[in-house]
Amino acid sequence: MSIFRFALRRLMLAVPTLLGLLVATFALANFLPGDSMGRLLGDKAASNPEIVANYRHLWGLDQPLPIQFLVYLKNLLQGDLGRSTVSQRPVVDDLLDYLPATIELAVAAILVAGTGGLVLGTLAAYFHRRWPDTVVRAIALVASGVPVFWLALISLQIFYLKLGIVPGPEGRLSREFATPTSITGAYTVDALLTGQWGTFVNAVQHLILPALVLGSYFLGLIARITRASTLEVLCAQYVVTARSKGLSPMQVLRSYILPNALIPTVTVLGLAVGGLLSGAVLTETVFAWPGIGRYAVEAAKALDYQAILGVSLVIGVIYVLTNAVVDIVYAKLDPRILLGK
Structure with a gap:
């Protein structure tokens, strides 16, 4: 099977999962306790049965649940996620305003977790049972075991209040810097594209600590998995053969060790995307x-x-x-998957 056919099949398999996700979100909308009608219509309007009935009829809320789901699906396909009762704006507009900040933070955290975990895990494997290995294992244990919200508070206490080397919890930029012209929504990228170097530096300063905190758990997890997989590959016969042929350590690492050791790490990175987005709730707060x-x-x-x-x-x-893409990358790294092995 070619990689193209495998990718197409994997993306098609994601469709039922997405449909199940839609059903779950629709069920939440109908069965969660509480009523936001008062906030949406106003307390006086919400207490008027006629106004409430007209509103429910307007949005199809007086129809049977299957009909409501079809209306929900139709609106969703048209890009309509409803209207926020807080901002009184379409939810899509709110998400377009807030999502770039989360993506910027999540990408920075993934870079921290992925790069740091790979380097630390490989280093620990190469110095197996020596002091670098012990240090890396201790870092990984602490990083993956400390709650994110506690680490965020302690980090602010040390690096902001005590040492003063990072900005405080004031958002994405300091007050004296104007928001860069929006191109991608990521302040660091937009500042670079528009040549606002001071804004870029300030945005990076604000990004460093949240990204380190958010990516800490997966940094420790990736470091441990990379260490274990690298140790397994180091003992493989093909690595021993490559060394006996006189290849340099860097050639062996690049051509034989990393491609095979990265396979389980790629899987964890895929899981990290969802974990970082959900973990951003505490970090962003x-x-x-x-x-x-x-x-x-x-x-x-x-x-x-x-x-x-x-x-x-x-x-x-x-x-x-993301998990569909991870499976595709996994198949690219390990051709045996394409052969059904």
Whole structure:
């Protein structure tokens, strides 16, 4: 089977999962306790049965559940996720405003977790049972065992209040810097593209600590998995043969060790995407980061179900598609998957 056919089949298999996700979000909208009608219509209007009945008829809420689901699916395919009862704006517009900040933070955290975990795991495997291995294992244990919200608070206490080397929890930029012209929504990228170097440096300074905190758990996890897989590959016969042929350590690492040791790591990186997006709720709250995590917290406080479901749906879709891409990359790294082995 070619990689193209495998990718097409894997993406098609994601369709039932996405459909199940839609059913789950629709069920949440209908069976969660509480009523946001008062916030949406106003307390006086919500107490008037005639106004409530007209509203429910307008949006098809007086129809049987299967009909409501079809209306929900139709609106979704048209890009309509409902209207937020807090901001009084379409949920899609809110998500387009908040999502770039979360993506910027998540990408930075993935770079921290992926790069740091790979380097530390490989280093620990090469110095197996020596002091670098012990240090890396200790770092991985602490990084993957400390709760994110606690680490965020302690990091602010040390690096902001005590040492003063990072900005405080004031969002994505300091107040004296203007928001760069929006191109991608990521302040670091937009500042680079528009040549605003001071804004770029300030945006990076604000990004460093939240990214380190958010990526800490997966950094420890990737370091441990990379260490274990690298140790297994180091003992493989083909690596011993490559060394006996006189290949340099760097050639052996690049051509034989990393391609095989990376296979389980790639799987963890795929899981990390969903984990980082969900973990961003706590990190964004502590660091006052204006992303969808903080948006979801505010929506939950106000029983803004349309906003909560919009966030859940977006994160779910990203998670499902990311895992499909991971399977494709996995097949590229290990051709035996394409042969059905």
